[in-house]
Structure formats: C-alpha cells, structure tokens
Amino acid sequence: MINSYANADDAEVAIAAARAGADVVRGMYGQRLGRIDKGAGDFATDADVEAEKAILGVIRAARPDDAVLGEEGGQQGAAGAARQWLVDPLCGTLNYAVGNMLVAVNVALRNGAAAVADPFSGEVFFTDGESSWVRHAGADARLVPTAATRLVDVNLDPPFPNAPGFRAVDLLAHPGFVERFRPRVVSTTLALAWVAAGKRAAYVTDGGDLSGSVHFAAGVALCRAAGCVVTGIDGGPVGESGRGLVVAADAETHGLLMSAITRPGSGR
Known part of the structure; x- marks a missing residue:
C-alpha cells in the first residue's frame, strides 16, 4: 500500500503519511503508554514514536530522496x-495521555503541500500549496474560512518568550476582545485547521520563529492556501524575525485582534 504512493503528487503523499500516523494514534488510544521525558514538563509517548515511524515509512517509500525533520x-x-518534510506525529501529547481526543497529526513539505489529520473525527485537512480542502468519508470539500463563529482559540502553553510585552492570557480580559469574540483555550495545532475550515474565527499563540516549526508548518500552510491572514503577534511576516502567530479568517478579524494585542491594557 505504501509503495502505491510513489507516483502520487505531494499532497496525496502528505495525506497518506498523516493518515498513517493517525491510524497509529487512534489505535493506541487508551492504552498504558511509556513516556519519554524531554525535560521542563514535556514528554513523548510510545504513540508519538510509533506514529512518526508510520509517517516516515510513507514518506521514505514515496520520496526516498527527501529529508525529514x-x-x-x-x-x-x-x-x-x-x-x-516537517513531521509532528502527535500534536497534543498531554491531551492524548490523559484521554483527551483533541490532537493532530501534522505533515508538511517545507514551502509545499501539507496535511493535518484528526485521528478521531477521520478528517484530513490538506493543501497542495494553492488551495485547501478537507477529506472525510471519501469526499473532498474546499476549506472556506469565516469569522461567523466568533470563536478564537488562544494557546496558553509555556514558554512565553514575548512576555511581559505580550501575554496571551491578558488578551482574554481585553475589553475589545471580549466585546467581539468568545475565547477557547486549546493545546493542539488542530486549531489552525479549524480556522481554515471556518470552525474558528482565529488562533493566537506566543512564540518565536514558527514558520519552520514541525508543530505549526502544516497548519500555517493550510491557512495561507485557504486565504486566511497569517502574521506574527507584531503584525509582521511569520519568519525568522517574526514573533508568535496570529491567524485570522479575514482581514477585519485580524485587525480587531491586533488592536486588542497592541493597545494599552493588552499587556504590551
């Protein structure tokens, strides 16, 4: 089955790889899993490791000359x-380890195709670099971002490299934010796929250069191809000089968030 993807385009390889990882994550859910300590409270489980092996198996068979991070x-x-290829086999490890199904499997070709799989809904969000889609139950549907839900996911996981200038928690109490939006706190980059799909109006996280991050690359690629506005928390491009990430369904939503982030009372 893996070898059948040797002649597939990059988007199909990304989908196949993400699905392979998702199958492992779903299959090992609820088991007693060994943990690999990474320090500072971070860890991986046996499911992370096995899912990455499955993903690499697809990529190596289909694209043997490509490198993988x-x-x-x-x-x-x-x-x-x-x-x-940038691979995050299980984004939301702590969620998964405690029996929470909010996780994602992320596979992205740097500056190219990408896929984000939800192991438990069966959805695979993907892009060929020009447009974004979701595949579910054998059918593909175009991703159409919208701010209609008014829901904004905010990542409150440490570290907070831009504190005290920016604290995501301060955004939740900003008058301009609470007037316009309804916050949600999430600890998985599946939230980026939700923005591209119109399930969320926006997503905000602190951080440094996230453009080449194994955690964020697939979601950022999805959102860009879907037509979302993607910047750092300073409004600049996401890249080596960028800071954190603000992904919004449209320019108006992005502008409202930037006003809340940069005005007095936002912590900056």
Missing part, C-alpha cells in the same frame, strides 16, 4: 536534500 527523530535523510 521529525519531532521525535530529529533530522533524517541527506543533509543536502533539496526538499524537507
């Missing part, structure tokens, strides 16, 4: 490879 296995493949 994996959350668990690090850099693999030829150092001088022209193409690199």
Whole structure:
C-alpha cells in the first residue's frame, strides 16, 4: 500500500503519511503508554514514536530522496536534500495521555503541500500549496474560512518568550476582545485547521520563529492556501524575525485582534 504512493503528487503523499500516523494514534488510544521525558514538563509517548515511524515509512517509500525533520527523530535523510518534510506525529501529547481526543497529526513539505489529520473525527485537512480542502468519508470539500463563529482559540502553553510585552492570557480580559469574540483555550495545532475550515474565527499563540516549526508548518500552510491572514503577534511576516502567530479568517478579524494585542491594557 505504501509503495502505491510513489507516483502520487505531494499532497496525496502528505495525506497518506498523516493518515498513517493517525491510524497509529487512534489505535493506541487508551492504552498504558511509556513516556519519554524531554525535560521542563514535556514528554513523548510510545504513540508519538510509533506514529512518526508510520509517517516516515510513507514518506521514505514515496520520496526516498527527501529529508525529514521529525519531532521525535530529529533530522533524517541527506543533509543536502533539496526538499524537507516537517513531521509532528502527535500534536497534543498531554491531551492524548490523559484521554483527551483533541490532537493532530501534522505533515508538511517545507514551502509545499501539507496535511493535518484528526485521528478521531477521520478528517484530513490538506493543501497542495494553492488551495485547501478537507477529506472525510471519501469526499473532498474546499476549506472556506469565516469569522461567523466568533470563536478564537488562544494557546496558553509555556514558554512565553514575548512576555511581559505580550501575554496571551491578558488578551482574554481585553475589553475589545471580549466585546467581539468568545475565547477557547486549546493545546493542539488542530486549531489552525479549524480556522481554515471556518470552525474558528482565529488562533493566537506566543512564540518565536514558527514558520519552520514541525508543530505549526502544516497548519500555517493550510491557512495561507485557504486565504486566511497569517502574521506574527507584531503584525509582521511569520519568519525568522517574526514573533508568535496570529491567524485570522479575514482581514477585519485580524485587525480587531491586533488592536486588542497592541493597545494599552493588552499587556504590551
């Protein structure tokens, strides 16, 4: 089955790889899993490791000359490879370890196709780099972002590299925010796929350069291709000089969030 993807386009490879990881995550759910300590309260489980192996199996069979940067296995493949895949086999490990199903499997070709799989809904959100879709029950539907829900997911997980200038928790109490939006606190980048799909109006997280992050690359690619507004928390491009991430369904929503982030009372 894996070899059947050797002639597939990059988007189909990303979908197949994300699905392979999602199958492992779903299959191991609820089991007693070993933990690998990463320090500072972070850890991986056996499911993270096995899901990454399954993802790498698809990529290696379909694209043997490509390099891979994996959350668990690090850099693999030829150092001088022209193409690199970014893999986060289980985003939301703590959720998963305590029996919470809010997790994502992220696979992205740097500056190319990407897929985000929800192991428990069966949805796979994907992009070919030009448009974004969701595949569910054998059918594909175009992703259409909208701010209609008014729901904004805010990541409150540490670290907070931009504090005290920016604290995401302060955003939740900002008058301009609470007047317009309804906050949700989430600890998985599945929230980025929800913005692209119109299930959320926006997503906000602190951080440094997230453009090449195994956690965020697939979701950012989805949102950009779907037509969302994607910037750092300073309003600048997401990149080496960027700070954190603000992803909004449209320009108006993005502008409202930036006003709440940068005006007095927001912590900046």
